[in-house]
Amino acid sequence: MSEHKNSQVIRDLIDRLSRLNAAEDWNGPLNPSQFAALSYLARANRFSRAPSHVAEYLVTTRGTASQTLKALARKGLICESRSETDKRSIRYDVTDLGKDMMKAPSGLANVIDDLPDEIVNGLTGSLKTLVREILKTRKGRSFGLCRTCAHHRKRGNEAYCKLLDVPLAPADANEICHEHIAA
Amino acid sequence: MSEHKNSQVIRDLIDRLSRLNAAEDWNGPLNPSQFAALSYLARANRFSRAPSHVAEYLVTTRGTASQTLKALARKGLICESRSETDKRSIRYDVTDLGKDMMKAPSGLANVIDDLPDEIVNGLTGSLKTLVREILKTRKGRSFGLCRTCAHHRKRGNEAYCKLLDVPLAPADANEICHEHIAA
DNA sequence: TCTTAATAGTAGCGAGTCGAAACTATTGCA
DNA sequence: TGCAATAGTTTCGACTCGCTACTATTAAGA
Known part of the structure; x- marks a missing residue:
């Protein structure tokens, strides 16, 4: 019989696994946080690619996320595009170079x-x-896929979001949305 | 059907889980790495508490581990004890204060x-x-429990390690050993 | 034995993460 | 119109990270 609780064992395994995984990232041009941010942006839809969304997804502060995103932009992996409706907002799009970066092999995978x-x-x-x-x-927030969301609607062939009240492109529906609520 | 591979999904879940877990640590007096190092030391036997062992367990370098351990020692959570047989070696022992720190509640647990x-x-x-x-x-290295090791032997009531050729106290056998080889 | 290689640990560097707090610029609300 | 909420940034100090260079000690080989 083990004197350690199961919860302690699992907590330890998860930490160890993420450290083993992170150790690989350090060998590349991106550190683990930068890789995680880039990976999120590559899978998030156009409503969910703002610094504040990245911050919440990575469980960090807006300040920290801002720095990480600036570092990615400096390396040409993402580029910022400002909103016209809300001049405070910024949306980061992944460049082709950034998309290539996601294809790197992974030992864990x-x-x-x-x-x-x-x-x-x-x-x-x-x-x-x-x-x-x-x-x-x-x-x-759950950050689930748009198409599995309670606000996702079908109108004939077209999909749209009941919450944001906008039509959805096929690509949007297969990506992560920060407004996602489990259906 | 999802266009993302299972391996990508699992990789992401592990990263997200460890970030959620780490975010809790930041609220306390220890950062995630310091907590992980202290947790390891609290569960490792007397043959496995050197800086180099901590480094390998945490998948980092000796230099980084050395700094983390110095920080823990500064906070009075561990104390160093030098070996007599090998004057290069150092073994860190967890203090009572350090053991108390391990009892903190965890959301993941x-x-x-x-x-x-x-x-x-x-x-x-x-x-x-x-x-x-x-x-x-x-x-x-696997860093498994001493008693599940191929070098673990029973000699009557006494346990001993065939590799290091030393008798084992009951406590040793239930702790993590850096020399562990699956039986 | 003497020399050389391997091992254990540390210090310092530059980049970057971390939370926290202070800050600017917008937007929304009453 | 004023004021609070929101979006993003900047700066700070502590720290992690890989890396390189370094000291001290021990082991191995000629």
């Missing part, structure tokens, strides 16, 4: 790909549950 | 404790597999 589907599905489900429950206690 | 045993066991197994496989490709 390779290991996961070799796992049986059954294990992968179970793991995905468990991790999603953990994230969902923690977000619930923190009152954090 | 609370969520895990509420999960059904079945899910928890599956998750633990999957995460262990991922860590093991990644360590295999990196040729990293």
